[in-house]
């Protein structure tokens with residue numbers, strides 16, 4: 001049964017495709033302990049997807065998967081359900097992850113990218129926030145403190161991986177992949193392509209939370225470097241799921257929910273347009 005009562009939590013993890021192949025958080029971090037599961041909340045946009053509540057180093061953390069769930073629920077509506085819950089929980093910091101395709105020919109499957117900017121080409125996502133009434137400035141869309149925490153965690157847990165601490169994420173509507181001509185077009189605008197990142201990045205700003213994510217290259221974009229194989233795509237999603245989960249949890253455990261070292265909440269002003 002859905003409930004209207006949302007537990008307080010200052011940290012949240014939005015699970016993407018890169019951890020889909022592993023239970024989360026389970027045994028991925030020594031200080032993670034489950035509190036509650038299958039929490040469905042009533043929201044003005046319909047019942048939320050199931051959340052998991054766990055503690056990480058004593059702090060409550062909300063976890064939800066926002067990829068490939070509940071067919072028939074438009075992505076924009078699903079995102080607003082999730083952010084309505086995160087807003088009521090008082091979430092201040094959000095970390096995310098996903099598997100993405102490469103646009104930049106320097107990137108290979110298995111590389112990790114912590115994106116610092118994005119281009120949103122979606123056409124059927126959220127058109128308004130859950131708080132609203134604010135001008136959301138995208139000068140520095142991704143929290144530098146969150147990015148630094150993810151970078152430290154990735155270097156510690158995956159020292160042999162190539163890690164890129166900047167990159168532009170081009171967000172497409174999906175669910176299909178891009179054609180070779182589309183990839184050539186998108187290469188002018190970004191480094192990786194995927195179907196996560198937005199609207200989450202600006203809904204986080206809407207609720208006054210910091211947002212950052214780490215992305216695993218799982219395939220070359222069509223026409224980039226070489227044809228990709230479905231076997232390698234599957235292998236990346238399964239073999240690296242635990243590593244991606246461990247990186248996100250390690251970064252989350254190191255983050256204070258207090259705002260320090262970033263100006264994310266200053267980039268949200270009263271709107272002049274009513």
Ligand SMILES: [Zn+2]
Pocket residue numbers: 143144145146209210211262263264265
């Ligand atoms: Zn921030």
